[in-house]
Amino acid sequence: MNHSSNKPLSRRNWLGQVTTASLGTGLLGVSSSSFSPGQIRGNDAGARVYNIRDFGAKGDGRSLDTKALQAAIDACNKDQGGMVLVPAGVFVIGTVEIKSNVTLHIASQGVLLGTADGKQYYANDAIPLHGDSTLEDGNVGLIYAVKAENITIEGNGTIDGQGAQFRSPSKDMPPPAGISGPQRPYHLLFHQCKNLTVRDIFLKDSAFHSIRVIQSAYVKMEGLHIHSRIIHNSDGFHFISSEYVHVSSCDIQTQDDACALFGSCKFVTVSDCSFSTRWSVFRFGGGVAENITVSNCVIYQTYGCPIKLRCGPGSRFENISFSNIIMKDVTGPISIGLASQSRRPQDAGKAPGVVRNISFNNIQATVVLPVPLPDAGFLSSYRPGEMHSCIVLNAMDNVYLENISFNDVKVTFPGGGTAEQAMQEVPKIAGEYFEIGTPPAYGIFARNVRGLSLQGLRLETAAPDLRPAIIFDHVEDAAVNGLSMQGQKEAASLLRFTDSVDVLLTASRVLTPVPVFLQVEGANNRNIRIDGGDLSKADKALGFSNGASEREVIFKG
CATH class of the missing domain: 2.160.20.10 (Single-stranded right-handed beta-helix, Pectin lyase-like)
Incomplete structure (x- = not known):
């Protein structure tokens, strides 16, 4: 050419x-x-x-x-x-x-x-x-x-x-x-x-x-x-x-991207590797990605989201596992996006994408503010949305992420979030992780997720952060067990649920003083249950706003 x-x-x-x-x-x-090229010569x-x-x-x-x-x-x-x-x-x-x-x-x-x-x-x-x-x-x-x-x-x-x-x-x-x-x-x-x-x-x-x-x-x-x-x-x-x-x-x-998987990649294993990059490590985009495992890896000095899945119309990501991973000095650190529509003209008319059966097990992460890579040939600039980041599970409109699980995951975030940032609306974009701007949660922002499991999750901050640790927005069928979270006395709440259904929280622990453990917002919440745990550092267990009803929350202290 x-x-x-x-x-x-x-x-x-x-x-x-x-x-x-x-x-x-x-x-x-x-x-x-004794011979010429192409001639067969003996044994x-x-x-x-x-x-x-x-x-x-x-x-x-x-x-x-x-x-x-x-x-x-x-x-x-x-x-x-x-x-x-x-x-x-x-x-x-x-x-x-x-x-x-x-x-x-x-x-x-x-x-x-x-x-x-x-x-x-x-x-x-x-x-x-x-x-x-x-x-x-x-x-x-x-x-x-x-x-x-x-x-x-x-x-x-x-x-x-x-x-x-x-x-x-x-x-x-x-x-x-x-x-x-x-x-x-x-x-x-x-x-x-x-x-x-x-x-x-x-x-x-x-x-x-x-x-x-x-x-x-x-x-x-x-x-x-x-x-x-x-x-x-x-x-x-x-x-x-x-x-x-x-x-x-x-x-x-x-x-x-240190290890990009595009198109239809199947039956893939990645193990016992170390990665560092300005951008993402595991990036998925387009096609059908299924039956993939990533295990026993170290990710360090990665300033562009180590694990990033972007699923558009006509694509499917299914049966993908990340386990036994250390993340040291990263941004992100995990971002999954699913949109019902695409910004690409060639995706017009395609069925919405599918993301399901994605698991994260035994992950230890330290999230930081991005800095230049020490051995790069030139300096990198960073967008505002890259300066504060969290785990983002982001679908929208009429599509849902399905069966996403976190088990034995500990993440320390840099902190620094403000009360104003805690109230920001997240735009309906499933593009790059930074395109949503500063997320309103410091730990996990989950929107349009059906079948979410959080087991043995610990979220901390290195500096004060006035955003909630976790936000559920239109989350259905969620089981949260053994959740330990650090919050701030000046923050509005430690958790915030909006229009979420069939959510069970068991054995939760509040690590630092907070005014409210769970703030429930919206008129479409149903069957939220809180069973056991140590909420003694919260001034109040529950708060309600924007039409939320106390009848939809069952609390057993």
Whole structure:
């Protein structure tokens, strides 16, 4: 594709420039005189090593080694597969295609360095664009594969995308590499691949997303270190409509979404990883996301909502579990949005989205005011809605979030909320978490939720906060047990329920003095029950306003 006046080479022209280098003596002692590429030679077919230096690669950090690397991959693929070896050295490359049955092994002191010459990258038209605009994604990879099987990229070496070369010094100037927007290369780009493994590599400074996987199956990402904070929209993992995906033992530091799941992603596990980013860690958007677990992860220095689900018309998010997660110094920290209508024209006429069976178990979180990431290549600005945040469960109109549960969750919030903020109306927006402005609760704001379970929840603030700990707005069928909350004497109430039905609170604990435990508002509340607990630090158990009736609350002290 051509996205600029500096037209990238087409794949056909590019591969036409690749010359087949002579094969020297490889690691297995096979010389070029004994075979030619594509010829089957004895019992080691499919298991040979192809050292890219034997194909003419210099590895001096200056010479362009794209042709040599591509020639080694082509020879390996034609010979029923094997290992392409990147030995010690710095090998400068442009776009390279990895093919079926090839293992690309980068030695510990080996570096694949993406060239700063934008003309050395090309798009693959077989890879579709995704998103609302071509400014949001592209189809250019430093290393890419299309409809390939049995691919592995491994080793303790490095793939360096030189992302700073693709960032414009100012709006009026092109970046040093000469290409920007969707023409920038991802570290790794895979489309409709099967049996894909990437492990142990250090992926550094991508010009775009680090790993983008589209419509692929049986994918493993293991032991990776991704550090990419040199350009604004540098995602870590970006999975689109992929199935049987497993991410484990990875350490990710990015500027944008650390692990995005878009389209229809199913049968996904993420475990034993650490994440830090300016934006979100787990971001869900569009399609059908189901049967997904995230467990045993550490999230730190994340200033854009660690867990963010945005469900619009025609989409469904179901059977998703987050468990055993530490969040240290984050904003957000959890935001789920469901809208009956979309701001996107292409969603017109679609049925409302569905969000159900989402669980959060054993989560410890410290929420803070956002600050610049210490190792980013530039400073980040923050919107007013990002300065104070809470757990947001937000549906609206005639749609409801269904069966959302929190079990054994402790969150400390920064505090600082005012009495004026406590009375703010939340706009009917299911967009980014900050678009609702400062939420009127410091802990949990839940609107249009049916089937809500809060078990063993503890909410505290590091500084005084005059907002309620929890607000229920049109919540139905809620069971709240073992709730411990910190409030303020100057606040109006600790809890506020508006037009909520069939709510049971048992074994609640008020940790600090408050004037009212529960303020009930509106004429449409029904069957609210309070059973047991320690409310001794509340001056009053109940308050009523805006047409709320005492008959709808059953209190057993």
